[in-house]
Amino acid sequence: MIKDLEDLVKGAKGVADDSRNVRKGFIFVAIKGMNSDGHDFISEAVKRGAIAVVGERNLKLKDAIYIKVPDSREALGEIASEFYGNPSEHLTVIGVTGTKGKTTTSHLIYHILTSLGKKTGLVSSIIAKIGDKEIDTGFHVTSPDTLSLHKFLAEMVKAGCEYAVVEVSSHGIDQKRIAGVRFEVGVLTNIAPEHLDYHKTFKEYKKVKMSFLNSARLKVIAPEFTNLKILPGDFNNLDVEAALMAVEKLGFERSQALMTLKTFKLPEGRLMEIKNNLGIKVFIDFAHTPESLEALLKYLRSVTSGKLISVFGCAGERDHKKRRKMGKISGELADMSVFTAEDPRSENIFDILRSMKKDAKNYVAIPERGEAIPYALSIAKKGDTVVFAGKGHEKSMAYDGYEHPWSDFESVKNYIERKKDVSAILLAAGKGTRMNSGLPKVLHKICGRPMITYSLQHLRNAGVGEIIVVVSFKKNLVIRQIDGAVKIAVQGNPKGGTADAASSGLQRVSDETKYVMVLYGDDTAFYSPETINKVLENHKEKKAILSFVTLIKDDPHGLGRIVRDGRGNLKGIIEEKDATDKERKIKEINDGLYVFDKKWLEKNLPKVEKSPVSGEYYIVELIKMAIDQGERTVAYTLPNSIEWQGINTPEQLAEAERKMEEKLK
Numbered sequence: 065m066i067k068d069l070e071d072l073v074k075g076a077k078g079v080a081d082d083s084r085n086v087r088k089g090f091i092f093v094a095i096k097g098m099n100s101d102g103h104d105f106i107s108e109a110v111k112r113g114a115i116a117v118v119g120e121r122n123l124k125l126k127d128a129i130y131i132k133v134p135d136s137r138e139a140l141g142e143i144a145s146e147f148y149g150n151p152s153e154h155l156t157v158i159g160v161t162g163t164k165g166k167t168t169t170s171h172l173i174y175h176i177l178t179s180l181g182k183k184t185g186l187v188s189s190i191i192a193k194i195g196d197k198e199i200d201t202g203f204h205v206t207s208p209d210t211l212s213l214h215k216f217l218a219e220m221v222k223a224g225c226e227y228a229v230v231e232v233s234s235h236g237i238d239q240k241r242i243a244g245v246r247f248e249v250g251v252l253t254n255i256a257p258e259h260l261d262y263h264k265t266f267k268e269y270k271k272v273k274m275s276f277l278n279s280a281r282l283k284v285i286a287p288e289f290t291n292l293k294i295l296p297g298d299f300n301n302l303d304v305e306a307a308l309m310a311v312e313k314l315g316f317e318r319s320q321a322l323m324t325l326k327t328f329k330l331p332e333g334r335l336m337e338i339k340n341n342l343g344i345k346v347f348i349d350f351a352h353t354p355e356s357l358e359a360l361l362k363y364l365r366s367v368t369s370g371k372l373i374s375v376f377g378c379a380g381e382r383d384h385k386k387r388r389k390m391g392k393i394s395g396e397l398a399d400m401s402v403f404t405a406e407d408p409r410s411e412n413i414f415d416i417l418r419s420m421k422k423d424a425k426n427y428v429a430i431p432e433r434g435e436a437i438p439y440a441l442s443i444a445k446k447g448d449t450v451v452f453a454g455k456g457h458e459k460s461m462a463y464d465g466y467e468h469p470w471s472d473f474e475s476v477k478n479y480i481e482r483k484k485d486v487s488a489i490l491l492a493a494g495k496g497t498r499m500n501s502g503l504p505k506v507l508h509k510i511c512g513r514p515m516i517t518y519s520l521q522h523l524r525n526a527g528v529g530e531i532i533v534v535v536s537f538k539k540n541l542v543i544r545q546i547d548g549a550v551k552i553a554v555q556g557n558p559k560g561g562t563a564d565a566a567s568s569g570l571q572r573v574s575d576e577t578k579y580v581m582v583l584y585g586d587d588t589a590f591y592s593p594e595t596i597n598k599v600l601e602n603h604k605e606k607k608a609i610l611s612f613v614t615l616i617k618d619d620p621h622g623l624g625r626i627v628r629d630g631r632g633n634l635k636g637i638i639e640e641k642d643a644t645d646k647e648r649k650i651k652e653i654n655d656g657l658y659v660f661d662k663k664w665l666e667k668n669l670p671k672v673e674k675s676p677v678s679g680e681y682y683i684v685e686l687i688k689m690a691i692d693q694g695e696r697t698v699a700y701t702l703p704n705s706i707e708w709q710g711i712n713t714p715e716q717l718a719e720a721e722r723k724m725e726e727k728l729k
Contacts (some may be wrong), residue, residue, distance in 0.1 A: 066131060066139055072116060073146045079206035079211060080109070081140055088113030091147075093140040096120070102136070102323035103646065106621035111352045118143065137210070141243020144214040150215035152246040155185075155225060157311055159242070161232040161276055161478075162253030162286075162357040165303040169253050169286075170231040171331045176225050179324035179402045184227040185220035190457045192216050195223035200459075209237025210243060217245070227314075234259055234269060235278045250280030251310050253303060261383045282313045294325050296335060297363040299356070310341060313485070333456025335360070336471070340480045344370075348472045350456030352379070352406065354389040355357055357430035357453060361397035370447030374398035375440045376454045377406030377433065378416055380462075387416060391424035399425040402437035406454040407462040414544075433461065434521045435548030437472065438479040442549055452476065464512030466728055475524065484529040485578040486600065487662075489569035491562060492516055492546075493536035493555040498713045504538050506585040507545060508717055511724045514545055515711060523591035526600075528581065532569040561680030563672040570669060577662050579603065582683060584656040587710045589720065590727070591657070595707055599700050603659040609695040610664070610686060612637075615653040623713060624654035624684055634699055636688035642677045652701075654684060655708050664695070 066072065073079075073482050077089030083105035088093050092109035093399050094117060103121050106424045110117065116129040118139050123130050133139040139438035146150065160467060170188045185194050187208065192199040194216065201208055208216070214228070236242055255273055255690060257530040263269040277283050286306035294304050311321050329400065330336065338346040345368070351360040357376065365372055374394045378387040394401040405413055405419045417429040430436040444450050452472045455461075496505025507517035517535075523531055532551040536543045536558040553568045561599035566582050579600065603611040614626050618714055620640075627635045638647055638653045665686075672685045690697045702708060709720045 066118070066133060066142060069142060069146050072129075072131070073143060076147065079140075079143055079147050080114075081209075081211065083109040084111065086112040086114050090114050091116045091143060092116065093117075093136055093143060094119035094121075095136045095140065105396045120419065135240070135351050137240035138243050140210050141214075141240060141245070143244075143425060145244035147581045148214045148218035149216060149221070151221045152228070152244070154221045155218070155228045156248045156314065157228045157230060157245060158249040158251065158314075159230050159245075159247040159276065159280060160230045160251040160253065160306075161234070161237070161273055162251075162306075162311075163256045164351075164353060165253040165286075165299065165306070166231045166233070167331050167350070168249050168300060168303040168334050169251060169310075170229050172304060172325070172328065173251075173310050174229045175328045176307060176311050176321045176324050177229070180320060182227055183223070183225045184229060185223070186229045187213065187216050188229075188331070188693070189229040189233075190333070194219045194225070197223075207231065207233045207241045213241065214244060216455065227506045232276060234272050238263070238272050242276070247276075249282045249284060249310055249313055250277040251284040251286070251306055253286050253306050254418070256353065257383075257413045258353050258386075259383065261381065262427050276469065283345065284309045284313060292308050294322075295328075295330065296367075297359065299359040299363070299684050300330065316611060320702055321451070325516060331457070333458070333472075335363075336456075336473070338480070340442065342441070343481065344441075344444045345449040346441070346476060347449070347451040348456060348476070349451060349453045350450050351376070351453040354386050354393055357390050358393045358397065358457070360453060361394065364449050364451055365397055368447075368449040370445060370449065371399035372397070373400045373402065373440050373444055374449060374452045375402040375404060375436055375450065375452045377408075378420055379407040379454075380409035380411030380413075380416060386418035388422045391420035391422065391427070395424040395426055399426065400440075402436050402440050403427055403429045405431055405433045405461065408464075409462050430548035431519055431544075431547060432520065432546060433470070433472075434517070434524050435546060435550060437475045438524065438549035441476070441479050442703060464509075464605045466511040466725075468511070468513065468545065468728065476529050479546040482527045482529045483600075484576055485681040486528050486581065487530045487532065487573045487577040487579070488528045488581040488583060488622045489514055489553075489566055489573070490519055490523070490524050490550075490583050490585050490588075491569070492517070492542055493534050493539075493558055493565050494586065495558070496586070496712070500714060502538075504535075504542050505711070506712070507541060510589055510717070510720050512640065515720070516542070516546060516585045519583065519585055519591070520546060520550070522588065522591050522593050522596060523581075523583075526596040527593075528596070529577070530574055532572045533585070534565045534569045536565075559680065561675070561678070562683040563669060563681035563685065566574060566683050567669050570665065573662065580660045580662045580665055581658070582658045586712070587650050589711075589721065590707045592707055595702070596657075599657065599659060602700055603698060606698050607696060608659075608698040609661045609696040610690045611659040611700055612687060612710075613657040613700050613702060614652050615705055615708055616651055617653050617705060618651065620648075620651050620653045622712060624656075626651040626652040628652075634687070634691060634697060636691060637684035639675075639678070639682060639684065642675060646709045655702065658683065658686075660686070664690075 092114040290305040292301040460467040536555040
């Protein structure tokens, strides 16, 4: 495509398809994407030091060489390959594609080859393996970008690899992310309707898959049946068959390859069983299509003595038709289905759930995956099987353009290992008058998620035994968003104040609880699970009756102040509306996170008196009460303000959005 490609690349110090990554001496390739066009950033790339620009438009540049090509994506592959020394020409590259089973088949081929003594590299949706090095390949990406792929292959050559196994997606093929790679073997595991939101028709989807297969010198189309019983589930043994056929194409004996599989373990998130002491079987799997979900549930049904509970969602901005199908399949094969989130992206989660429910039976819909998982585990009885499908190995959840940290495995683990003696009461009854909105304050979104859902996730990740959410204003909207494993308490008097709200929540706390945390649902979105646990452990170590969190804040406007005597001893907390002018100058504030000895709280919460100024019952009065009683009261001061953000106005919400964006980078 490009004449004198070798000369063009020879003097270059790097290649970039994002103008922000351009440095002096780089080649910039302008690519038109779905949301932006690299041609619009050519001037920026030149300013940053690009010596050459490749694009599809008719342009003349003054300060850099410009080369027009018919296809920038194809050109990027050629340039990347040349820049990295044409690594695929020095490797035997095996590409694996298919609607399902790509990851397992890729890992099987890698395992067979390495077990047979062949130095092999791997690039899958889970990981890249190069020698002794392992690299996370990113969020929601099967095929890495063109530059990363060629760089991986070059590192394999440098590490002395003979073979490279590359997992290839239909998006990666169509977007030419594998351009410039010479594939010796192409493997097609299977094909069924998928990604029709992108490819539009099944015919086009098949065409894309076959274009890759036909580009390889040797082709493997896996059979639809096998007698192999090496891995659990017929679907996994079909992947074994595909892997065996691939290595046979490379000249290896089937019998030798089979021997190596005695030590093979399924990749992360593929029918991954989590051992536990609950007397139930728990699995995590990546199944996210009707066909893969059906195969998974049929297998689990065959090995389950009790009930089968299926937990899964359907991704936003993806094929809408499969939602109804998957709901029906689960309803027919599982005893109970829990429909929940799986990367809602820009779509309304309730619209997705509505589609899933159309032909389903025996289901509940829980929009927050972090609540769906503990709910499913909490209803399982001894002998039951619970499977969490759709996310598998993934480490993030996509909401409205943002990737939020997420792990099914960690969520399951945190519930199994939860602290049964700790309960949290999350106060979410407020109207949020200053937000100038009819929406309950805790449902206002930060980076695509209602603020209260961050608090719930942090508490779950901290291993808190149970969570009680106190609601009042438009309670049905809040309950619809967070219902699942949480307990709901309704504050009868919405103007009663924080002590009254806590009292409503305390009535639902379990008998086995020893420690009660009380938090506000509108200012805890930035607490980390680690900090929550530090506060808890500090409370236990110091054998305190009451602990609370404070922070030094330059602008404490609107917040409760920490009042100390001349020697720094704690006297209490006073709300700003009740504070004197002198007290309002105090910069140490109350963050609104408390830990109480449950028995002490039960005895003293009813003693809180109404404020003569506001007419409300304040939970902070308990601090003065504990001090007056001579009980051990501990103030845990946060080292900085990163983990706390009060949200009472649209301006503070915008500030929280900026803060969260920075945190998610």
